[in-house]
Amino acid sequence: MSGSGSGAGGKARFEDIYDQPDPRAYFRRLAPLEYEIPQQAQGAFRRAAAQRGGGTVLDLCCSYGINAALLNHDVTLAELYARYTDPAVGGLTSAELAVQDKEFYAARRRSDTAPVIGLDVAGHALRYAREVGLLDDSFAENLEEGAPPSPRLRAAMSDVGLITLTGGGSYLTRRTFAALLEWAGRPVRVSAFVLRTVSYRPIAECLAAYGLRTVADPSRTYPQRLFTDAGEQRFAVEAVRALGADPAGRESEGRFHTVLYESVPTDTAQEAGAGSLQAGPAL
Known part of the structure; x- marks a missing residue:
């Protein structure tokens, strides 16, 4: 759930790579920009999945199932870049690649896997992720438009124990989270890596209502990718400052940075001593 070209005076968009029959264009386009946030999130998502108390993982804006690949398989993002930019796979059809990918991921499946479902508007990307075994189910729905979740998504939410996010913090609002949590059937955690250019406070307030x-921890940030140009960097630096944070050493050095927001049921947070963490200025 992203875009192509440039947003109005702001963040570049890459829509054309997010809904192809397979992820080769995605990795070819993002490789020069050193897009790395899925790898940054791998450890955090594995820890959150281990603490979720059962249930399914729902990855928001999941596209080709990259987060699911890193969560449930012994593979790194660098290995996926190498795989999908390799000239040896350039001549394969999407169907041929999917056959090879199914074997590739099956051979690297971890023993501590969690069931993962995905939500995105990109139907082709979702189909790929299901076909190669990365997602157990998927939902091509846009809850930002105000429509309620489909009956099938509502049913799936009854078993979701963890919601993850790396690529949609600039596009999703409290509307999506409220629509999902309204149908939660068990305690749900949320683990979200969000760019410092946007405020997470409205979503955090929505989560608090549930x-x-x-x-x-605002002192620890996670790099997302290089800027596409000087204009995008100016946008990011100004947006970060407007939210009361300092871009020095981060956005001013040429990369988007994210903050990890962890949301847990109030009782769990108190038991774990989560209050020792400081809320960031964008929270």
Whole structure:
């Protein structure tokens, strides 16, 4: 759930690579920009999945299932870049690549896997992720438009124990989270890597209404990718400053940075001593 070209005076968009029959264009386009946030999130998502208390993982804006690949398989993002930019796979059809990918991921499947479902508007990307075994189910729905979740998504939410996010913090609002949590059937955690150019406060307030406490450590940031040009960097630096944070050493050095926001049921947060973490200025 992203875009192509440049947003109005702001963040570049890459829509054309997010809904192809397979992820080769995605990796070819993002490789020069050193897009790395899925790898940055791998450890955090594995820890959150281990602490979720059962249930399914729902990855928002999941596209080709990259987060699911890193969560449930012994593979790194660098290995995926190498795989999908390799000239040896350039001549394959999407169907041929999918056959090879199914074997590739099956051979690297971890023993501590979690069931993962995905939500995105990109139907082709979702189909790929299901076909190669990265997603157990998927939902091509845009809850930002105000429509309620489909009956099938509502049913799936009854078993979701963890919601993850790396690529949609600039596009999703409280509307999506409220629509999902309204149908939660068990305690849900949320683990979200969000660019410092946007405020997470409205979503955190929405999560609080559903009994979740959000914490973050603003002193620790996670690089997302290089800027596409000087204009995008100016946008990021100005946006970060407008939210009361300092771009020095981060956005001013040429990369988007994110903050990890962890939201857990209030009782769990108190038991874990999560209150020791400081809320970031964008929270």
